[in-house]
Amino acid sequence: xxxxxxxxxxxxxxxxxxxxxxxxxxxxxxxxxxxxxxxxxxxxxxxxxxxxxxxxxxxxxxxxxxxxxxxxxxxxxxxxxxxxxxxxxxxxxxxxxxxxxxxxxxxxxxxxxxxxxxxxxxxxxxxxxxxxxxxxxxxxxxxxxxxxxxxxxxxxxxxxxxxxxxxxxxxxxxxxxxxxxxxxxxxxxxxxxxxxxxxxxxxxxxxxxxxxxxxxxxxxxxxxxxxxxxxxxxxxxxxxxxxxxxxxxxxxxxxxxxxxxxxxxxxxxxxxxxxxxxxxxxxxxxxxxxxxxxxxxxxxxxxxxxxxxxxxxxxxxxxxxxxxxxxxxxxxxxxxxxxxxxxxxxxxxxxxxxxxxxxxxxxxxxxxxxxxxxxxxxxxxxxxxxxxxxxxxxxxxxxxxxxxxxxxxxxxxxxxxxxxxxxxxxxxxxxxxxxxxxxxxxxxxxxxxxxxxxxxxxxxxxxxxxxxxxxxxxxxxxxxxxxxxxxxxxxxxxxxxxxxxxxxxxxxxxxxxxxxxxxxxxxxxxxxxxxxxxxxxxxxxxxxxxxxxxxxxxxxxxxxxxxxxxxxxxxxxxxxxxxxxxxxxxxxxxxxxxxxxxxxxxxxxxxxxxxxxxxxxxxxxxxxxxxxxxxxxxxxxxxxxxxxxxxxxxxxxxxxxxxxxxxxxxxxxxxxxxxxxxxxxxxxxxxxxxxxxxxxxxxxxxxxxxxxxxxxxxxxxxxxxxxxxxxxxxxxxxxxxxxxxxxxxxxxxxxxxxxxxxxxxxxxxxxxxxxxxxxxxxxxxxxxxxxxxxxxxxxxxxxxxxxxxxxxxxxxxxxxxxxxxxxxxxxxxxxxxxxxxxxxxxxxxxxxxxxxxxxxxxxxxxxxxxxxxxxxxxxxxxxxxxx
RNA sequence: GGGCGAGUGGCUCAGCCGGUUAGAGCGCACGGUUCACAUCCGUGAGGUCACAGGUUCGAAUCCUGUCUCGCCCACCA
Numbered sequence: 001x002x003x004x005x006x007x008x009x010x011x012x013x014x015x016x017x018x019x020x021x022x023x024x025x026x027x028x029x030x031x032x033x034x035x036x037x038x039x040x041x042x043x044x045x046x047x048x049x050x051x052x053x054x055x056x057x058x059x060x061x062x063x064x065x066x067x068x069x070x071x072x073x074x075x076x077x078x079x080x081x082x083x084x085x086x087x088x089x090x091x092x093x094x095x096x097x098x099x100x101x102x103x104x105x106x107x108x109x110x111x112x113x114x115x116x117x118x119x120x121x122x123x124x125x126x127x128x129x130x131x132x133x134x135x136x137x138x139x140x141x142x143x144x145x146x147x148x149x150x151x152x153x154x155x156x157x158x159x160x161x162x163x164x165x166x167x168x169x170x171x172x173x174x175x176x177x178x179x180x181x182x183x184x185x186x187x188x189x190x191x192x193x194x195x196x197x198x199x200x201x202x203x204x205x206x207x208x209x210x211x212x213x214x215x216x217x218x219x220x221x222x223x224x225x226x227x228x229x230x231x232x233x234x235x236x237x238x239x240x241x242x243x244x245x246x247x248x249x250x251x252x253x254x255x256x257x258x259x260x261x262x263x264x265x266x267x268x269x270x271x272x273x274x275x276x277x278x279x280x281x282x283x284x285x286x287x288x289x290x291x292x293x294x295x296x297x298x299x300x301x302x303x304x305x306x307x308x309x310x311x312x313x314x315x316x317x318x319x320x321x322x323x324x325x326x327x328x329x330x331x332x333x334x335x336x337x338x339x340x341x342x343x344x345x346x347x348x349x350x351x352x353x354x355x356x357x358x359x360x361x362x363x364x365x366x367x368x369x370x371x372x373x374x375x376x377x378x379x380x381x382x383x384x385x386x387x388x389x390x391x392x393x394x395x396x397x398x399x400x401x402x403x404x405x406x407x408x409x410x411x412x413x414x415x416x417x418x419x420x421x422x423x424x425x426x427x428x429x430x431x432x433x434x435x436x437x438x439x440x441x442x443x444x445x446x447x448x449x450x451x452x453x454x455x456x457x458x459x460x461x462x463x464x465x466x467x468x469x470x471x472x473x474x475x476x477x478x479x480x481x482x483x484x485x486x487x488x489x490x491x492x493x494x495x496x497x498x499x500x501x502x503x504x505x506x507x508x509x510x511x512x513x514x515x516x517x518x519x520x521x522x523x524x525x526x527x528x529x530x531x532x533x534x535x536x537x538x539x540x541x542x543x544x545x546x547x548x549x550x551x552x553x554x555x556x557x558x559x560x561x562x563x564x565x566x567x568x569x570x571x572x573x574x575x576x577x578x579x580x581x582x583x584x585x586x587x588x589x590x591x592x593x594x595x596x597x598x599x600x601x602x603x604x605x606x607x608x609x610x611x612x613x614x615x616x617x618x619x620x621x622x623x624x625x626x627x628x629x630x631x632x633x634x635x636x637x638x639x640x641x642x643x644x645x646x647x648x649x650x651x652x653x654x655x656x657x658x659x660x661x662x663x664x665x666x667x668x669x670x671x672x673x674x675x676x677x678x679x680x681x682x683x684x685x686x687x688x689x690x691x692x693x694x695x696x697x698x699x700x701x702x703x704x705x706x707x708x709x710x711x712x713x714x715x716x717x718x719x720x721x722x723x724x725x726x727x728x729x730x731x732x733x734x735x736x737x738x739x740x741x742x743x744x745x746x747x748x749x750x751x752x753x754x755x756x757x758x759x760x761x762x763x764x765x766x767x768x769x770x771x772x773x774x775x776x777x778x779x780x781x782x783x784x785x786x787x788x789x790x791x792x793x794x795x796x797x798x799x800x801x802x803x804x805x806x807x808x809x810x811x812x813x814x815x816x817x818x819x820x821x822x823x824x825x826x827x828x829x830x831x832x833x834x835x836x837x838x839x840x841x842x843x844x845x846x847x848x849x850x851x852x853x854x855x856x857x858x859x860x861x862x863x864x865x866x867x868x869x870x871x872x873x874x875x876x877x878x879x880x881x882x883x
Numbered sequence: 884g885g886g887c888g889a890g891u892g893g894c895u896c897a898g899c900c901g902g903u904u905a906g907a908g909c910g911c912a913c914g915g916u917u918c919a920c921a922u923c924c925g926u927g928a929g930g931u932c933a934c935a936g937g938u939u940c941g942a943a944u945c946c947u948g949u950c951u952c953g954c955c956c957a958c959c960a
Contacts (some may be wrong), residue, residue: 594919
C-alpha cells in the first residue's frame with residue numbers, strides 16, 4: 001500500500017484523502033468488533049441524533065470525543081463497539097414536519113394520521129441518511145452493521161415490553177392530573193419540556209362580590225384577589241386566604257359570586273396562601289394552576305376546565321366560549337373595568353412556561369394521561385451513582401443529578417402526537433377493560449369482546465431513548481451482543497440532557513436489566529459560537545460542520561473541538577482555532593515528508609550505545625509523551641492529551657529533533673545516519689499512533705507513505721512507553737538553552753542570520769557535554785569557531801557575555817561590543833538574580849520552612865540558591881573585568 | 884428562593900488534590916524566500932492570576948466573604 005514520497009503533496013490536502021480513507025476503513029471491517037470472551041470490550045452507544053435535521057457543531061463535538069475513545073480503545077486491542085443510530089424524536093420531528101407542511105398551506109389534520117406519519121417517515125429517510133453521511137465525513141468509526149433507529153421493529157418491541165412490564169408492576173398508571181399543556185402542539189408536556197422565562201406581565205386586582213349574610217353596613221361588599229391570568233377565573237371554584245391572616249378571619253366560610261359566571265364559591269383557608277402577596281386573598285382555579293390544584297384536592301373543590309385543547313375558552317366560559325384565551329383575557333379585563341370590578345393593575349415580573357419545542361405559552365390543565373410512578377425507579381438510580389457503580393465526569397454533575405432525582409415527580413409519558421411509539425394499551429368497547437399488551441390483542445380477556453381500540457396517544461420520545469443502551473443491543477432478547485457489550489463503558493453526552501436522558505437510562509437500565517447501563521458518564525461542554533452564544537437555528541449562528549470540514553478538514557475540526565477545553569465547560573469555537581488545528585495537521589504532514597526524504601529506516605533497532613544524546617533525548621521525550629497521553633486518556637483528560645501531543649510534535653520533534661537530525665544526517669558517518677533515520681521513523685510512528693484518535697485522516701494518510709505498511713493505522717497497536725533517559729534530557733536541555741541564548745543576542749544585536757560568529761565557552765563541568773554536542777551547537781546557533789574549555793583565561797575582551805546555567809559564553813563580536821552596555825547588561829542580570837536569591841533566602845529562613853517543607857523541596861531551594869550564587873559570582877567577575 | 888460554573892497577558896483558554904522564574908494558541912513587534920512546512924522559521928514585548936480577609940513554612944491553586952458574567956433548578960397567585 002505504501003506510496004512513494006514523490007506523490008506526497010507539499011501541503012496536506014484533506015480533500016484528496018478523507019473520503020478514500022473512510023472507504024478503506026469501512027472495507028477493512030475495523031469498525032465491527034470481533035466478540036472475544038477473553039477480552040473486555042469497550043462499548044459506546046451513540047447519543048442518537050434527532051432526525052429533525054442535519055447534524056450541527058454540537059454533534060460534531062460528541063463525535064470527536066466518542067471517536068477518540070473508540071479509536072484509542074480499539075488500538076489497545078479491546079473489541080470496540082461504537083454503535084450508531086438515530087432518534088425519531090417524537091414532538092420535535094413532528095413539529096418540523098408540520099412546519100414544512102405549513103409552507104404548503106397544510107396541517108397534519110388535512111393529511112390525517114396515516115398520511116402524516118408517512119410524511120414523517122419520508123423526512124426521517126432523508127435526514128437519517130444525511131446524518132449518516134455527516135458522521136462518515138467526520139470520520140466516525142461506528143459499526144454500521146449495528147445501526148439502529150428508535151422506531152425499528154426490534155426497538156419498538158422493546159418499548160412495548162418495557163411499558164407492559166412497568167404496567168404490570170403497577171409503575172405505570174393512568175390519571176387525571178394537572179399537567180403542562182401546549183395548545184399549539186395540542187399535547188401534554190413533561191416539566192422538562194417546559195422552558196421558563198422571566199416575563200413582565202400584569203397583576204390584575206379583581207373584586208369578587210361577597211354574598212351578604214346580613215345587611216350591616218360595616219362589612220365590605222367584595223373580596224379583592226390578584227391574578228396574572230384573569231381568563232382562568234372562569235374556572236374558579238374558591239377564594240383562599242391564609243388561616244392566620246387576621247384581615248380575613250371573619251370572611252372564611254363566607255361566599256363570593258364569581259363575576260361573569262355568577263357561580264357562588266366559598267372563601268376557604270389554606271396555608272399555601274402567602275398573606276404578603278397581592279391582597280392575601282387568592283382565586284383558586286384547580287383545573288388551571290398547579291398550586292390551586294393542590295388546594296382544590298385538599299378542600300374537595302370542583303375542578304372546572306374552561307379551556308379547549310387548542311387554548312380557546314370552552315362552554316364553561318359562558319359568554320367567552322370560543323374565544324382564544326388571550327382575547328378572552330382582554331375582553332374580560334375591559335368588562336371588569338367597565339363594571340367597576342377592576343381595582344387596579346400592576347406590572348409584575350414572573351416566570352412563564354413555554355413549550356420548549358414551539359415557544360407557545362404553556363397552559364396548566366387537568367388532563368387524563370399515562371404516568372410512570374418514578375420514585376421506585378429513582379431510588380436505585382440514585383444509589384447506583386452514590387455507590388460508585390456509575391461515575392460522572394466531571395464529578396460535580398453527580399450532585400446536580402442527585403438534586404433532581406431526589407425531588408423527582410411522576411413522569412407523564414403519554415403524548416397527544418402522531419409520531420412515535422403508540423401506547424400499547426387497548427380499551428374494550430364492551431366493558432371498558434384496559435388491556436396493556438406487547439402483542440396486539442384480539443379479544444378482551446375480561447368479557448371476550450372483540451371490539452377493541454388502541455389508545456391513540458404515543459409515548460414521550462424519551463421513553464424509548466431511556467432504553468437505548470440495551471434496546472440497541474437486542475433487549476429484551478438475550479442476545480450475544482447484549483451479553484457481551486452490555487453494560488456499556490462510557491456514556492458521552494452533553495450536560496444539558498442529564499435529566500432528559502441520562503437519568504432515565506440509569507433508571508430503566510437498572511429496572512429492566514438489573515445493571516447500570518454504563519460505567520462512566522462523560523459530559524462535554526456545550527458548543528458556543530465565537531461570541532459565546534449558544535448555537536441555535538433561531539439565532540442563525542449554526543454552521544454545518546460539513547462546511548468547516550470542507551475548509552479545514554475533519555481532523556482540524558475534531559482536534560479543535562476536543563482541545564482547549566475542560567470537561568463540562570462550554571467551548572467557544574472560532575475559525576482561528578480551526579486554522580490552528582489545520583496548521584498542526586499540516587505540520588505533522590510536513591514532518592513526515594521530511595522523515596520520508598531521509599530514506600528508509602533500518603530494519604533493526606540500533607544498539608543503544610550508538611544513539612546520540614539528541615536521539616536518546618527525543619526517544620525519552622516520546623516515551624514520556626506516550627505514558628502521559630495514555631494516563632490522560634484513562635483520566636478522560638483529552639484536551640490535555642491533545643495539548644501535550646501538539647507540544648511534543650511541534651516544539652520538540654519538529655523544532656529540535658528534526659533540525660538536529662539534519663545535522664546528524666549530513667555527517668559522513670553511515671552508522672550515525674542509519675541510527676538517525678531509525679529514530680526519526682520510530683518517533684514519527686509513535687506520534688502517528690498517539691494522534692490517530694484525534695486526527696485519524698492525516699495520520700492514516702501519512703501512514704500510507706511509510707515503507708512496509710500493510711495494515712491500517714486504525715488497527716495498529718497502541719504504543720507502550722519505553723524508558724526515560726533523564727541524563728539525555730538534562731544534557732539536551734542545556735544545549736537548547738545555550739543555543740537559544742546565543743540566538744537571542746544575535747537577534748538583539750541584529751547579527752546577520754547567515755553570519756557565523758566565534759564563541760568562547762567556559763564550560764565548567766559541562767565540558768564533556770558541550771564538546772560532544774558541538775556540531776549541533778555550531779550549526780543551530782551559527783557559531784564558529786566554538787571554543788570550549790573548562791575555564792577561559794584570559795577572558796576574551798571585548799566580547800558579549802552570556803551565562804547559561806553554569807556555562808559562560810563569550811561572543812567577541814568585533815565592533816559591536818559597547819562596554820558600557822555590557823556593564824549594564826551584566827548588572828541588570830545580577831539584579832535579577834539577586835532578587836531571586838533574596839526570594840529563596842527568605843523562604844529558607846522562614847520559621848518552619850526547613851522543619852515542615854518536604855526535604856526534596858528544601859534541597860531544591862538550596863541547590864537553586866547555590867546555582868544562582870555561582871552565576872552572580874561569575875557575573876560580578878565579568879563586571880570587574882569590564883571596569 | 885436554592886444550586887453550579889466562570890473571572891489568569893489585547894483575544895480564546897490551560898494550569899487550580901499548594902512547592903522553581905504562572906503556560907499555550909491567536910494577535911502584536913523585530914528579523915528571516917537554501918536543502919519538510921510562509922498552513923513556515925528565529926527572537927522578543929506583554930500578566931498586582933476579579934477584590935478583601937484567612938489557613939499555611941509556602942496560595943493562581945485550600946477556606947470565608949464581596950463584586951461581575953453565564954447557566955441550571957423551583958407549584959412567585
